[in-house]
Amino acid sequence: MGKEKLSFKELDDSSGPKTTLWWFFLLAACIKVLLFPSYRSTDFEVHRNWLALTHSLPLSQWYFDETSPWTLDYPPFFAYFEHFLSIFAHLVDPKIVHLQEGLNYSSNTVVYFQRFTVILSDLCLLYGVYRITRKLDSRKQKLIWSLVIWSPMLLIVDHVHFQYNGFLIGILLISLSYLEEGRDLLGGFVFAVLLCFKHLFAVAAPVYFIYLLRHYLVFASAFGPFFHLGQIQQVIQRLFPFGRGLCHAYWAPNFWVFYIMSDKGLAFILRKLGFNIQTPAASFTAGLVGDSSPFSVLPRITPSVTFIMVLLALSPCLFKAWKNPQPQKITRWISYAYTCGFLFGWHVHEKASLHFVIPLAFVAAQTPEDAKHYFLLSIVSCYSLFPLLFEAQEYPIKILLLLLHSILMWSGFSAQFYDSAETGVSTAHTKKKAGQFESKGSLSADVRNNGFVIGLIEKIYLVGLVVVEIWGQVLHPLLLGDKLAFLPLMLISVYCALGIMYSWIWQLRSIVKSH
Amino acid sequence: MKNKTKKNTTTTTTYDNANSNNPWSTLINKGTTLTTFTTIALFVFLIRFLVSLYPYSGFNTPPKFGDFEAQRHWMEITINLPVRDWYKNGTFNDLSYWGLDYPPLTAYQSWVHGVFLRFFHPESVELFDSRGHESYLGKQLMRWTVISSDALIFFPAVLYFIIVHYNQTSRSRKTDLALHITMLLLNPCLILIDHGHFQYNCISLGFTVAAVAAILSEKDLVGSVFYCLALNHKQMSAYFAPAFFSHLFGKCLRRKHPLLEVTKLGLVVLGTFAAVWWPYLYSTQSFLEILSRLAPFERGIFEDYVANFWCATSIIIKWKRLFATGPLKLLSFSATIISCFPSMVQQIKSPSNKGFLYALLNCSLAFYLFSFQGWYYFLPSKSAS
Incomplete structure (x- = not known):
């Protein structure tokens, strides 16, 4: 925040956008390095184990090894990526890649090495951001860069919690930039590569499929060795965890939150009315235990139901893409696809909101309405990540x-x-500007009326976020103590789900209405 | 000084330029000083919290640990013993284990923070038993005491300085203002020492900055009070003393009744000192006892790693072998005075705001480079010129 002011003045005059972009990256990298000693989740050990696994075992055992509970459950390209990193890890400290001795290894070498690889892999994000914004004007570029490169969500998930989302989203952005340029084949190819890194990006595949139909060749090459070894079934089983529950441990703020809530509510009311309602034995998070349903009243949800729901939600977008496949709309459509996947998908992680918030940043600078929507969505989804860092x-x-x-x-x-608000205003107004900018006078009021406005409902909603946070942090422990300990987290889930639902409806409306 | 028309044109062009390229022109140009300051302060706080994640000095190194343990020990002593025993060796207070050797204001601050720690985490400040205490919560709470001191003293002082400074100079470019605030608040030395290494320099420096701001806005008496508070928090603030003294003295000489003005200043200084030292003024002995604890003359002329004159030249001239401690003291004292001298004379002859800022810089550098036992130094007003 402070630094860019320092650099802008000199940089704008003397050097091109590439230098400025490096400054953005460097400032972010400084923050990321400072985050090295912060909390890290079990995902850190997961990735360390993958380093060890891909380094110590032959390819044929990668998807079979069960030395650690954190088995390899990402597609082959990610395994190759880990294998590549493990070469350097071995040079830094051989213990990192030792299958048994390295378990839960937490010395400075392993922490610094792994954290550093995340920063370095963010160069891919940097390239993606650069590719997709290089035709824009300087101010728009900087605005988008600041939203993506300094995204608090990426910092929280990748550099504190520990994952490689920046790198993967970078690949998605490269793919989108090719599609926007009309280079469909390359765009599709890069997307296929992305799917071979992380299959969870597949939610957007229907949109891609409708938009172009030529990318299955790559699939064959990534999964090839495993086909050859006759292991494809094992790989698929690891990748798609339908054995897990409908929701993740902390409920991602999606549609199913409302479903669970109404189930609980209905059960409560029916019990009051004298019906005999059994408390379900299974939980939504732990998976399908036998045949019992985790719901007491409402019908049980199976993976295929969620699959159909996602496809249904996607269908208006697919229809639009089929009718008129415009390159300038593709980023919007892909983001919408990820939003649907997030809202209706099976076992969704709260982190998956990154998949649509980051691409939407490139849409946000187009019109004031997009900006308004993005402002709200970005705050809500960032807030929904807060329980990750407890x-x-x-x-x-x-x-x-x-x-x-x-x-x-x-x-x-x-x-x-x-500026766009100002074009309609007379030049007399512009002259007044010079004298007025010192104070926060009537000028800024005018700007608000024409340009970037945050409506009353949005304001109330955002204030509500603050209330939810204060409740969880201060009031709940003060008033209720240890009772109903799940309530603050549930409140966050429900409240954020409202915001994301709003964003989904807003996106759906804008897609249906556009020509 | 630039003339008025020229100033107007520059501001307009800057504004337009910034507006066309910079997505944050709204923040810099339309905000008031306060909003700009708050935004920068938020970022600077983020950096402080990030640095706080790292280990402090002496982390996990028994038996004496480091500055973190020293500060924690002072909190333990001050909340468990009566005021008069804080500086005294006794059964409950072993001065050889991080005995208090800072002026009373530091002791009071330790008491306040000690009470805070006792409220949330009593084990971390228990008498005797808490020696070498290290825990997750303990570290968090201690880090919070530094950050809150920063927020309560250093930040308001910088804001005060900025407001005073920009009311006086003819420059009103908002980008300059933002840059200036950032430079003052984002000083890496201060962040590393206070939030990484662990100390409370933000308090004494905050008081010094407030004193400078008050004096720049012609409130000399208020400025003197602030400077006395700084001196009473950390004796190192004496680095700035020649500048304050000569500037204020020079100003008094230019007033209608010089003698009255000097007396007024003297009384304010004495009053502030008396208020701070009040619990120890019951006997001369107790007062002198503390005074001897504050002066670290028993240490050598330089620590082996401090980048001052004596240390740097010791590669060629072996000061410690050539002279005994006595002559060395005299040598360093005279070198310090001689290098402060030009600024002092200039300020007494013709005191000016700009000259005052340069004098502060010169004197602190002189002390840092030449004084006996030079330590770290900070130049809070360096960017003023």
């Missing part, structure tokens, strides 16, 4: 990250849509 140490960090992100967004969007 330790006291990171609390101020996540709050400050979100606050700074909101200020950047607000200020960036206001400036972006200031």
